[in-house]
Amino acid sequence: MRLVKCLVVVGIAGGLLSATPTIDGTINPASEGWQVASYNPNASGYAGADLDTLYYYMSSDSLYLAIKTQNSASWDVAYGFGIDVNQEQDNGYVGNASTGTWDAWGRHLIFPNASPDYYAPDYEVYFWWEDDNDAITSVNLCTWTGSGWNFNSTDVTYATSGDGNTGLISLEFRISWSMLGSPERILVSTWIAGGDNSSAVDALPQAVSVTRVGDSDPTVTEWTDVDTLDQYVSITTPLGISEVSIRNFDILPAVGGFVIKGEGVFDYVIYTVDGREITRGSVRVSGEKKISLGLTPGLYIFKEKRGGHLRFIVIR
Ligand SMILES: [Ca+2]
Ligand SMILES: [Ca+2]
Ligand SMILES: [Ca+2]
Ligand SMILES: [Ca+2]
Missing domain, CATH: 2.60.40.3080 (Immunoglobulin-like)
Known part of the structure; x- marks a missing residue:
């Protein structure tokens, strides 16, 4: 299994002193202080499922995440985010194809749980973009309990832009650090999947397991295979930074x-x-x-x- 860690060097001046994002569905990095965590401007080959950039911002009390897509169609798709707060072996959702243990929304995703950081999300955040409504119709903050998931839809503040021609173009959301157990460091990734029992068709950072249409093995059906999401971004939180400084x-x-x-x-x-x-x-x-x-x-x-x-x- 290949594991490539994408390190984000957190500058206090970059992340903590600039203006706080407004959760309005429009991502404005210059005035809102968004930092780029990962991007892939190459087309996924899926018109309604194509991630471009993952952004983050941290205030003293909340984690902010945002994605920009390059969608050019409105499809029914799930936007998922994995958040690992402890970097401990066997601590979080890993998934198991042989026992049919799947993620919070039943997507066929495996996380590596491998040294050095043991990426295994302790939280997933999911949004369902509904083509008929051209809007998000379901949102969950999903907490791994050790054997299953708890679901909460009230502690995620979010906003989107997009319409019936473009699908979702941008999504911004905020979760308080206290909801995430006040971690010192987090690992984050994001992906787009389809409906029940599907898997990822695009991911940021790009995972080897999630092939682009042009690269695909024609025998693999990317919507319905099992993907290993082995790529993530490592971010030191304000709690971790303040611990360093004191x-x-x-x-x-x-x-x-x-x-x-x-x-x-x-x-x-x-x-x-x-x-x-x-x-x-x-x-x-x-x-x-x-x-x-x-x-x-x-x-x-x-x-x-x-x-x-x-x-x-x-x-x-
Ligand atoms: Ca905004
Ligand atoms: Ca974990
Ligand atoms: Ca795959
Ligand atoms: Ca897949």
């Missing part, structure tokens, strides 16, 4: 390793003095934590990953 860890060398003093999640990378990476890890520290690595005595470069601090340590 963090104050002390690192002390110890026999064969080191001791961390402080509070919070501590990510580290250790290099030899000539820059070769030896190991990396992530630990939750409350007070004091000893990390034993069995390092041979010598001089090492120690980097605190999120804070970006470098320091030399001598391992005895």
Whole structure:
């Protein structure tokens, strides 16, 4: 299984200080502060199911997501979003074709649950675009319970633009961080699927499993196959950023390793003095934590990953 992570470098000036989006169905990146998470201007080959850009914005209390399409027809389709809030193995919806375990709306989608981030959505947000109405007629914030889904349609504030000629052209929505469990980092992707028991025909970031019409294996029916959505965007939330800015860890060398003093999640990378990476890890520290690595005595470069601090340590 191929796993490619798309990293978004979050600038505080870029995401947090600009104007907050107005949820009105019109995406205006310059005045609303939308940041591009992923885009694919190539045509999917499906006139009524063609994603162009995924945007995000974060305020101190809410996550905002938006998509722009390049649809040129109004079809009955489902717009889905996966949100992973914990990046933990086997924690979230994964899916299983052999047991018929499918996602919140029964779409035949599998998530990789693979190292390093174990993308397995803890939430899905779904919108149904109804051709007869030329509008969204159903919306759900779907919460993975560990064995199934809870559905909530009142905590998503959204707006769209589009009509019977174009289908949905843009969709903006907002969910409060508290509804998502106040995460420090999220992984996000979006896709378009069809009706019951269908699968994705377009995705952002583009997943290998979701072929474009021009690339398709003619034996694969993209509407009804099983797709692995192995691509996602990683975003550090304001909660994660503020933890970085207030963090104050002390690192002390110890026999064969080191001791961390402080509070919070501590990510580290250790290099030899000539820059070769030896190991990396992530630990939750409350007070004091000893990390034993069995390092041979010598001089090492120690980097605190999120804070970006470098320091030399001598391992005895
Ligand atoms: Ca707007
Ligand atoms: Ca998860
Ligand atoms: Ca496929
Ligand atoms: Ca498919």
